[in-house]
Amino acid sequence: MSNPAPTVDTGQNNARPMGEHVRATIVLGVPLVAAQIAQMLITVIDTVMLGWLGVAELAAGTLAGQLFFLFIIFGLGFAAAMIPLVAGALGKGDEREVRRSARMGLWALVALSIAFMVPLWFTRDILLVLGQEVELVDLAERYMRIAQWSLIPAFVLIGLRGFLTALEWAGAVLAITIFATVLNAALNYAFIFGNWGAPRLEMEGAAVATVLANLAAAVLAAIVVAVSKKTRGYSVFTRFWRPDWAALSTISRLGFPISLTILAEAGLFSAASIMIGWLGKEPLAAHGIALQIASLAFMVPLGLSQVASVRVGNAVGRSAWMDVALATRAVIWLAVGFAVISGVVFIAIPEVLSALFLDADDPNAPTVLQLTVPLLYMAAAFQIVDGLQAVGSGALRGLKDTKVPMIMATIAYWPVGLSAAYFFAYPMGYGATGVWAGLVAGLAVASVCMIGRFILRTRYGLTPA
Numbered sequence: 001m002s003n004p005a006p007t008v009d010t011g012q013n014n015a016r017p018m019g020e021h022v023r024a025t026i027v028l029g030v031p032l033v034a035a036q037i038a039q040m041l042i043t044v045i046d047t048v049m050l051g052w053l054g055v056a057e058l059a060a061g062t063l064a065g066q067l068f069f070l071f072i073i074f075g076l077g078f079a080a081a082m083i084p085l086v087a088g089a090l091g092k093g094d095e096r097e098v099r100r101s102a103r104m105g106l107w108a109l110v111a112l113s114i115a116f117m118v119p120l121w122f123t124r125d126i127l128l129v130l131g132q133e134v135e136l137v138d139l140a141e142r143y144m145r146i147a148q149w150s151l152i153p154a155f156v157l158i159g160l161r162g163f164l165t166a167l168e169w170a171g172a173v174l175a176i177t178i179f180a181t182v183l184n185a186a187l188n189y190a191f192i193f194g195n196w197g198a199p200r201l202e203m204e205g206a207a208v209a210t211v212l213a214n215l216a217a218a219v220l221a222a223i224v225v226a227v228s229k230k231t232r233g234y235s236v237f238t239r240f241w242r243p244d245w246a247a248l249s250t251i252s253r254l255g256f257p258i259s260l261t262i263l264a265e266a267g268l269f270s271a272a273s274i275m276i277g278w279l280g281k282e283p284l285a286a287h288g289i290a291l292q293i294a295s296l297a298f299m300v301p302l303g304l305s306q307v308a309s310v311r312v313g314n315a316v317g318r319s320a321w322m323d324v325a326l327a328t329r330a331v332i333w334l335a336v337g338f339a340v341i342s343g344v345v346f347i348a349i350p351e352v353l354s355a356l357f358l359d360a361d362d363p364n365a366p367t368v369l370q371l372t373v374p375l376l377y378m379a380a381a382f383q384i385v386d387g388l389q390a391v392g393s394g395a396l397r398g399l400k401d402t403k404v405p406m407i408m409a410t411i412a413y414w415p416v417g418l419s420a421a422y423f424f425a426y427p428m429g430y431g432a433t434g435v436w437a438g439l440v441a442g443l444a445v446a447s448v449c450m451i452g453r454f455i456l457r458t459r460y461g462l463t464p465a
């Protein structure tokens with residue numbers, strides 16, 4: 001009698017029902033999305049209040065904010081690398097690996113933040129080389145000379161939020177972020193306009209608010225991680241000074257490609273700001289408004305991408321291979337549903353949304369408002385593809401797949417997106433609207449690449465099932 005052929009456990013029998021995946025995604029996703037929105041509101045509030053000062057201040061704030069965000073991207077990438085490593089270790093029940101990944105992730109973030117303060121000191125020179133107006137460059141430099149000191153606490157905060165996200169303690173992430181948002185808004189109101197007895201610092205006031213809010217939020221997050229019953233057992237800060245070179249190498253190996261992937265997209269939007277800056281301060285101010293509105297909507301798929309990383313990483317740690325695909329599918333459904341809703345809102349009330357960022361008494365306000373409306377139409381066009389590329393990237397990070405997605409993103413955003421943006425804006429003569437058409441093209445290619453690669457990995461044998 002012959003022996004039966006060996007079978008491979010694909011996880012089909014012990015896979016969780018799809019309804020359970022949807023519920024788990026909502027439970028984890030709602031507070032994470034809310035935290036992302038609260039985080040983005042810090043920048044939105046800065047933009048709104050600088051817009052109350054004038055169009056020049058709004059345009060300068062857009063330039064400085066985009067440059068600053070390029071460096072923040074690297075912090076986001078390393079935090080994104082921490083999430084699947086910590087989640088996978090939790091899935092295996094390895095507390096030591098949880099501690100190693102969190103601690104060395106914070107090491108890498110602090111080192112990067114210190115290094116990045118050097119180029120930010122030369123903000124004026126960078127913007128002049130990029131052909132921006134001297135008036136705007138001077139205002140942007142006044143902001144950045146102060147705001148750059150927020151980089152260290154901001155990176156620490158990003159790392160601690162990533163750790164709490166991997167533990168699926170999204171409520172703590174949300175509470176800390178709301179605290180930072182409310183504090184930043186109050187400090188902006190005080191220091192930009194000289195309210196509540198504070199000095200009127202205008203551009204510098206927004207920077208002071210950014211530094212103080214990030215510092216306070218980082219301290220609060222560290223206290224939560226150190227003393228909370230849910231986190232203190234991991235002893236993240238115990239013997240924090242001791243290096244773990246193997247764990248640091250793993251974080252760096254995953255973190256750099258993720259950072260470069262996110263940088264490829266953010267760099268495309270920053271390049272768009274530079275190209276629109278060549279058109280003048282009114283188009284740049286309109287771009288800044290549309291970018292803030294679109295970025296605020298993007299916080300939903302961005303939060304869902306973190307959910308995908310956590311749930312896929314945890315499923316990989318448990319060797320639950322069917323759950324890998326099902327968890328991702330649940331996230332995609334929710335991301336696409338929100339993208340449709342936000343796109344409809346952009347098309348239905350663009351003037352209402354844009355007017356929130358402008359002083360009605362400013363003589364340039366009607367021109368800026370008129371230029372912003374078609375940009376929001378273009379933003380509506382890329383809501384679905386932007387959400388899909390974000391969720392696809394998050395799911396691939398859960399599989400610890402970062403290098404090939406980095407290459408895909410770079411090609412999609414730069415040879416495709418940037419070239420299309422320049423072509424539509426200048427040779428075709430569509431100006432700022434043409435630049436945004438290029439953004440749509442780059443994001444569409446990226447979404448096809450990310451979702452396509454995830455399908456290949458889960459359907460055709462590139463995962464154990």
